[in-house]
Amino acid sequence: MQLNHTMPSTELADALAGIVTNTHWLPISTQFENEPSEFNLPGIPPLLSLLPKSVSDIALTHNIIVFVQNIFKVGDWRKLLEYGLVESLLKALVCLIHQKKYVISDLCVPESNVIVCDINNFLSLIAIHAIQTSGSGNIQIYNELIMLVEYVCCLENKSCGSVAQCSLAVKQSHCAILQASLKALSDAIASHPVKAPFLSSVISLSSDEVDSSHSLSSLHTLTIGGKLSKSELNERFKTVVTKATEFVIYSEPVTEQQANNYEEVRRVDEFVREVWMFILQALVTVIERRSMSSRTSWSNVVWANKEVIRNLGSQLFLWLLSPAHTRNLKLFTVQSVLNEPRCKDILMYILHNTHLEKTLALFLWDIRYQSGISESDARVCEELTLKMEEWCSSPILGLVNGSHEITVPTVLEACMEASLSRNEWHNQHMSQIHRVVHKHEPLVADITERAESVTREVVANQSFQRKQFLDNFKSDLVSKVQAVFKWKEIVNSLTHERAVWHFPESYPRSWELDPTEGPARVRNRLRRCQLNLDNKYFQPERRQSTDPPEPPLNFIFDGSLSTSAVLIDRLHSNSKIRHMCKASVISPDNALPGELLIGHCCLYFVPSTMGMAMEWSFDQIKELHRRRFELQERALEIFLMNGETFLVAFESLKDRDNFMSALLDCELHNRVASEPLGDAVDLWREGHITNWHYLSILNTHSGRSYNDLMQYPVLPFILADYTSSVLDLTDAKSFRNLMRPMAIQEKKNEAHYINNYNYLKTELTDALNVMSHNHEPYHYSSHYSNSGIVLHFLVRLPPFTKMFLSYQDNNFDWPDRTFHS
Known part of the structure; x- marks a missing residue:
């Protein structure tokens, strides 16, 4: 059964869930109480295949996601990922937005967004499991999850645009996963013997991101087995922070118009600020590490990744100050740095080369003179500029105060450099994404080949069985037909009018014209027939009181x-x-x-x-x-x-x-x-063939046929004198003019038909303004030979009698017109 071509239904989902839990009698909403056996887990893929097509049914989609999520929590969650769990969730999300055109920012409307929340929570749960579960392969699972989301986001951007609902929905899912990842990372670090009290304030979720019934906080109540080692914790910190920062710095900047028009874009902007604050707090931790009296788990992890934090901090800081961003985001970044007590140390740490200092100077100049900020905001920027002049030994920053001239093209050149760097990263990153997306291609090809082999074998067996059945069926049918033919021969040979078992009562009494043609296409042979006409067409003395008896052994021929x-x-x-x-x-x-x-x-x-x-x-x-x-x-x-x-x-x-x-x-x-017409003319002139034979040749050459009443053979009128008592064959006036049709044998009739043609031509031209292909003028309104005329002359001769009755709605028409001779 091809589930991909089947419309999802509650009954189908219940049945597929029953395969996993062995509780076929229960609905899917109550089938997740016990842990499924490993033997039954392969029943999950058919259920996942229903997700994208079931998004039109909110309740059904919700029940499927909740069921699979519970299986994910208690079962082998890595197996579910191998079955295409992430791909199914992302495809369902895109199908949902494409189909319903949901406004995903309005998360207060459960009916519209419960599925979006379910999918985001499930994807976040997968990320949390990958981060907080010990094992060398789990961080790879996390990387592949992020790359799959990025791949889908890239596809939607190309097909629908970056501000389309589907693109924004996938982007918000990306944010939700990274948000949950940072929170899970903080929880994992905090679970070590020494906790970091301030971490809970670093990453927090806004209450309006998701409604209370679907908040991500419920995801962190899980107890995930397997303590992370120090190296695993450091690796996860590096991966998660890098992924979150790359999401920010390698995304297209948000314009003022987009931030004002799209609530989803504003929510992404809030996440960008949260990532920056996370990096800023990590930078503070690195700076203060030497002066700390006691070491915490947080400080240990951050110190182990200090170079990563330094590089990501410098990239993110400059990216947030670039001219392409909104004024509010740039001012927020400046103010957040100035608010830190160790502001000087932080800036000196991340601006570790002249190129970074020059880029910062250009961007600060742009904020001060090109962004149209207020005087108070300008004073904030000027404060940072003055401090940088004081702290930095490089004369580069003198550009800001006018020691050197800065122009808009210089700023644009720096922005172009950043854009080229972003494009180069995207190209490299997309190759990695494609490797992840298509990593199962060899397996898919192998499975496809095996499936095709099985299908061919099944089709071959089915074809063999079908052929065997049809052969038996045809053989039986042919035997029956041949038996019927044999019986007909026997009955006909023993019951005809000269046979020993002749039945006069059932034997045909009437005669009809046989279609077989003799020499010169003469048809004068008759054959026995049953007229099968109603008694009302016969004279009273010729009517039969009852229907004629059936022929002998007629029951053999029924069917x-x-x-x-x-x-x-x-x-x-x-x-x-x-x-x-x-x-x-x-x-x-x-x-x-x-x-x-x-x-x-x-x-x-x-x-x-x-x-x-x-x-x-x-x-x-x-x-x-x-x-x-x-x-x-x-x-x-x-x-x-x-x-x-x-x-x-x-x-x-x-x-x-x-x-x-x-x-x-x-x-x-x-x-x-075909005999040439000239030879037939010569034979007729020399008297070697009869008039009939010559006329039959003319009819054959003209395309007339006994099988078509509209083209039935005709015999032309030859004589013109039907009034003289004695016909003078030497007088040319006794014969018709064969150069003219019968209607215009007399010259006086010709004008009537010419006028008729011209009148019709004028009418059609005036009506249609152009000569129609299907409506053309004509001389004659009827033809001398058609089915009605032919049946009129042949009505006395069966089988034309029955044809005439059918032509006349089972009537003989008026007697004077039908039988006039």
């Missing part, structure tokens, strides 16, 4: 067995098909759709509905003529040696021509080329 079954079976088993196309066999009263196939030595027609399958060997084919059907050049008429003809209509002219070309490539030994 829907068709000759197509036998033909199809033979085609599948014995014949090689050279060409195949869709077509319809046209008869005077029906059009039978199906498929026309050219085999090795036969031509086959297999109807798509109930009907008689047909088979014509190549040796039977005598003539092939292109025909029109429904006024389109897309038909073909086949003449057989036994006098039968079949009109076949194709879907298009191209299909007809392709079929004709493929059929002519076959060995048609008895096919006769």
